[in-house]
Amino acid sequence: MLATILKSVVRQIRRHPLYVGLNVFGLALGIGVFLTLALLVRYEYGFNAGLPDGDRLARVDAHWTLPGVAPGEYASSSFHALPFMLQDFPEIEAAVRLRGTGLRVVRDGAFVALDSYQTDPSFFRVFGLKLLHGVADRALAQPDGLVLSDRAAIRLFGTTDVMGRVVPLNRGGVTVNHVVTGVLASRTTPDFLSGVELLAPIPSSELGFSCFVSWGSDCGSVYLKLRRPGDIAALNARMRDFVIRHAAGADNDANAIGQHPEKVFGLSLMPLREARFRDFHVLYADDGVDRAVIDGIGLMGVLALALACANAVNLATARAGLRAREVAIRKTLGAARRVLFVQFMGEAMLLAACAGVLGLVLCEMLVPALASLTGEALAVRYGLVGGLLPLIVIVCGFASGVYPAMVLSGYRPAAVLAATRMPSGGRGAARLRDGLVAGQFGIAVTIVICMLVINHQTAFMRSADPGYTRAGLLIGSAMPGGDLAAQRRLLDALRTVPGVAAASFGELAPSPDNKTRSTYRYDGPAGPVRVHLLQDTVSTRYFDVYRPRLLAGRWFDAARGQDDLPLPAEQASHTVSAILNRVAVSRFGFASPDAAIGKGLDTDGLHARIIGVIDDVRFESPRQAIYPEIMFFDTLAKRPLMEPIPAVRFEGVVPSEMARRLNRAWVGVLPDAAGEFSAVDVKMAAYYTGDERRGRIFTLGAAAALLIACLGLYGLAAFAAARRMHEVGIRKTLGATGRQVVVLLLADFLRPVALACVLACPVAWMLMRRWLAGFDERIALTPAHFLIAVAGAFAIAILTVLGQTFHLARAEPARALRAE
Amino acid sequence: MLIDLSHIQRLYRSDEVETTALLDIELGIESGEFVAIMGPSGCGKSTLLNILGTIDRPTGGSYQFGGQELTALGEAALAAFRRENLGYVFQSFNLIDELTIEENIELALIYRRMPRAERRERVAHAMDHVGIAHRARHYPSQLSGGQQQRAAIARAIVGAPRLILADEPTGNLDTENGAQVMDILQRLNDEGATIVMVTHSPSHADLAKRRVDMLDGQIVISVRNAI
Ligand SMILES: Nc1ncnc2c1ncn2[C@@H]1O[C@H](COP(=O)(O)OP(=O)(O)OP(=O)(O)O)[C@@H](O)[C@H]1O
Numbered sequence A: 001m002l003a004t005i006l007k008s009v010v011r012q013i014r015r016h017p018l019y020v021g022l023n024v025f026g027l028a029l030g031i032g033v034f035l036t037l038a039l040l041v042r043y044e045y046g047f048n049a050g051l052p053d054g055d056r057l058a059r060v061d062a063h064w065t066l067p068g069v070a071p072g073e074y075a076s077s078s079f080h081a082l083p084f085m086l087q088d089f090p091e092i093e094a095a096v097r098l099r100g101t102g103l104r105v106v107r108d109g110a111f112v113a114l115d116s117y118q119t120d121p122s123f124f125r126v127f128g129l130k131l132l133h134g135v136a137d138r139a140l141a142q143p144d145g146l147v148l149s150d151r152a153a154i155r156l157f158g159t160t161d162v163m164g165r166v167v168p169l170n171r172g173g174v175t176v177n178h179v180v181t182g183v184l185a186s187r188t189t190p191d192f193l194s195g196v197e198l199l200a201p202i203p204s205s206e207l208g209f210s211c212f213v214s215w216g217s218d219c220g221s222v223y224l225k226l227r228r229p230g231d232i233a234a235l236n237a238r239m240r241d242f243v244i245r246h247a248a249g250a251d252n253d254a255n256a257i258g259q260h261p262e263k264v265f266g267l268s269l270m271p272l273r274e275a276r277f278r279d280f281h282v283l284y285a286d287d288g289v290d291r292a293v294i295d296g297i298g299l300m301g302v303l304a305l306a307l308a309c310a311n312a313v314n315l316a317t318a319r320a321g322l323r324a325r326e327v328a329i330r331k332t333l334g335a336a337r338r339v340l341f342v343q344f345m346g347e348a349m350l351l352a353a354c355a356g357v358l359g360l361v362l363c364e365m366l367v368p369a370l371a372s373l374t375g376e377a378l379a380v381r382y383g384l385v386g387g388l389l390p391l392i393v394i395v396c397g398f399a400s401g402v403y404p405a406m407v408l409s410g411y412r413p414a415a416v417l418a419a420t421r422m423p424s425g426g427r428g429a430a431r432l433r434d435g436l437v438a439g440q441f442g443i444a445v446t447i448v449i450c451m452l453v454i455n456h457q458t459a460f461m462r463s464a465d466p467g468y469t470r471a472g473l474l475i476g477s478a479m480p481g482g483d484l485a486a487q488r489r490l491l492d493a494l495r496t497v498p499g500v501a502a503a504s505f506g507e508l509a510p511s512p513d514n515k516t517r518s519t520y521r522y523d524g525p526a527g528p529v530r531v532h533l534l535q536d537t538v539s540t541r542y543f544d545v546y547r548p549r550l551l552a553g554r555w556f557d558a559a560r561g562q563d564d565l566p567l568p569a570e571q572a573s574h575t576v577s578a579i580l581n582r583v584a585v586s587r588f589g590f591a592s593p594d595a596a597i598g599k600g601l602d603t604d605g606l607h608a609r610i611i612g613v614i615d616d617v618r619f620e621s622p623r624q625a626i627y628p629e630i631m632f633f634d635t636l637a638k639r640p641l642m643e644p645i646p647a648v649r650f651e652g653v654v655p656s657e658m659a660r661r662l663n664r665a666w667v668g669v670l671p672d673a674a675g676e677f678s679a680v681d682v683k684m685a686a687y688y689t690g691d692e693r694r695g696r697i698f699t700l701g702a703a704a705a706l707l708i709a710c711l712g713l714y715g716l717a718a719f720a721a722a723r724r725m726h727e728v729g730i731r732k733t734l735g736a737t738g739r740q741v742v743v744l745l746l747a748d749f750l751r752p753v754a755l756a757c758v759l760a761c762p763v764a765w766m767l768m769r770r771w772l773a774g775f776d777e778r779i780a781l782t783p784a785h786f787l788i789a790v791a792g793a794f795a796i797a798i799l800t801v802l803g804q805t806f807h808l809a810r811a812e813p814a815r816a817l818r819a820e
Numbered sequence B: 001m002l003i004d005l006s007h008i009q010r011l012y013r014s015d016e017v018e019t020t021a022l023l024d025i026e027l028g029i030e031s032g033e034f035v036a037i038m039g040p041s042g043c044g045k046s047t048l049l050n051i052l053g054t055i056d057r058p059t060g061g062s063y064q065f066g067g068q069e070l071t072a073l074g075e076a077a078l079a080a081f082r083r084e085n086l087g088y089v090f091q092s093f094n095l096i097d098e099l100t101i102e103e104n105i106e107l108a109l110i111y112r113r114m115p116r117a118e119r120r121e122r123v124a125h126a127m128d129h130v131g132i133a134h135r136a137r138h139y140p141s142q143l144s145g146g147q148q149q150r151a152a153i154a155r156a157i158v159g160a161p162r163l164i165l166a167d168e169p170t171g172n173l174d175t176e177n178g179a180q181v182m183d184i185l186q187r188l189n190d191e192g193a194t195i196v197m198v199t200h201s202p203s204h205a206d207l208a209k210r211r212v213d214m215l216d217g218q219i220v221i222s223v224r225n226a227i
């Protein structure tokens, strides 16, 4: 049997190389794309799953319900809560604080920025990460200890054998020598700690920071290892009581939340196994991914495979027609239906197996491309592939073989031999073929529309008006501490750098690290309105640097003494000038920006008067809603700013050269603190890259889907060209012109494509409306997206069948009638 | 003179061999004639008919139809010519499998600008004429050979063409069906249609008004039948 099948396949390859080639190549493409995307989806679903005892690990999340802003879950929570948890919850086996820091390694007088964290010695007990060198229990026990990842060790020293080496660490302008006490082993499975390059103990000097002592402040995350997996849910159920018990504090405790803390504040445990997708809706969580998008990518893989299968079915039924006469003659000579069925099935399986091998090769080629496209550490994992591939081959082989095998083995020889020409498998088969083409193009057009919308949105995010002028703007790193003299000197130095048009300080900047927020009260005609406001203090010339849009009132004026923020001690007796953003104005309920001017706002020991309103300024992710904001003014005459961020508007110099000059000026003033100037786009890049990468995956998927669909259409057109030659001859004899024949054939070929577009548009519309809803700043879904995709699909479809159509329409009738 | 062929020549050139299907054909046919073409297999009968039907082009000579030189016309003009003047009955029926009998017949009118109602009426009339009205909604594969041939004739006459070309219209039929087809053709001829028919049957050829014998791509004899 096998020999018969092989012989038959070889003969078919020789007789119909086009059909067989299209069949195998299309299937291989589908299999390759499917395997590649399956690996990507598995990567996302397996995130954090490689951590030992991952089902017992959880992060403590904070929930804030603050006046005037939507309630939110935050991936960071106060370290102050941890001792109470350890005391109340015996289910906690181990706990660790983890705090991202701006630690820099000093190498040969320059700074090397590493992805660095401060943490507790219990880090290894909680996460169970393996050390290449060093002892887990002691690695972070000594205050000057330091753990490097193997890659960081190689980057710094060229080797992983670095135990005991001295590493000078700079933080906030102060350099302290640390000794390497451990080197992390690299892991193959992805988790949220994959990017960690440096771990250092939390210095005792920082334990007085507010996030260590106050309930309302946070600067990092707390991770717990529970004794049993079920403990996560059990503790979650008890968190409300826990907050009520501990967070209220005594009456005058400024570090507590106050009466009824549960009304504004909550705590919950986020299981790390689930964090990858749930973090998409958690604020301050970096690794969150939209599960719908990942599922969409997975679906795209499945659809690519389905498309390819549909192709195989199509081409196989088409080819079956070509073999009808052979089958009929075999049957007349006595072949049993079962034998024929087995033979055709075997052929389909054999071709599917060839496609599977080719698909694997394709996957091997695609995965590295996808890895560099997504920035994720993707690799071909043969555990997964080895399990999937045989299954795919069997499914595809069966799917593409069963219908033709049934049709072919079921042909009644008399009918076939009596027919004037090769049968097409009847009307049923023709409808099946059209339906499959419609399905293929429907899927392809849907993916193309999604791809267009996603890429449009990502491009829009980068180019959308952020409320200030991005071009010609460079942002520095935060200047450590609150040294007034140093701040004045740095600003003066920056202002004298050639090319600088204006320089200023703000406590906030694009992609801010530190944010101060508090609740302000407006005593309006309808009673007090409270809004939780993000607070920024800016220095002179800030307006010239960022160029925000003033909607009402005026900007701060250094010449007016009352605009300048007074010293904290004098604040109670002053009215402070403040500027609000547009969102804040509407949250307080003012009818218009103008209506807000002159109104008073109050917060703890501070009375402010609104002097101006600016349009919303976007410093953070376009997915996030703009936070209501209040701005104060500090001329640096009496009081310093807290960790101010310098910003510079420049002219006539290329940005890279400007940044170099500014960095040099910084070192001249503050040799111990690294300052790095970069463009807004660079600062904000992290907000866009995820969506851009996924946009690229969709582009890839759309191309693959279109290619597969076109392969199918091409095969069908070629088949129809052979089959309809005769019909065209008859039509021409009856007086049809070449043009009429072209129109007829094109209409026939394109009918399923048109149907596909009709089906695809509403589906894509629904999908994309949901996706876009995840963005605060988003494009409108216009008919243009759909029209472009539909026009593109038609153009490609026409190009695909045009050659065959013309070939057919040009045929001389006499010859066409003879061709059989 | 309706048809005037002079020095018609048809060569088939493939890579190595050159076949002469028609060699210097001289033939005139008056309007209202019924011509039977006879000759051994491969002598060029179908080729001649194809050239008369303008679905094949001669490699030399001139073909005038109603005084108009057809060899000079382009593709579109020839299509229009066929549409307006010709009915064609093939040896192997050449019905389209995917269309019903009715639709197959209508095909001959579809390329003319004609209102749908008139088309329907003419189709019905043509089907009555050949006696297959009861098979209108069947597909060709559901019909016997004789019925298919009659459907093909209905298609050829539905447009009321001036010239009907029939290539062995009785070749695949039994005596009875053959006689029926000949009957239809004679009736059409009586109604004024000019008919050129290829046949291998001397008795059927005798029913025509004129008989043309061919051999090796040439006309050897042309005789008028006594009526
Ligand atoms: N496309 C072609 N290429 C080469 N030779 C051809 C072609 N078509 C016809 N011929 C040759 O031209 C000659 C005449 O063919 P034609 O079909 O006209 O014969 P016929 O008289 O109709 O025969 P029959 O009675 O068998 O139908 C034959 O020798 C045939 O082989």
Ligand SMILES: [Mg+2]
Binding pocket: B045, B046, B047, B167
């Ligand atoms: Mg012939």
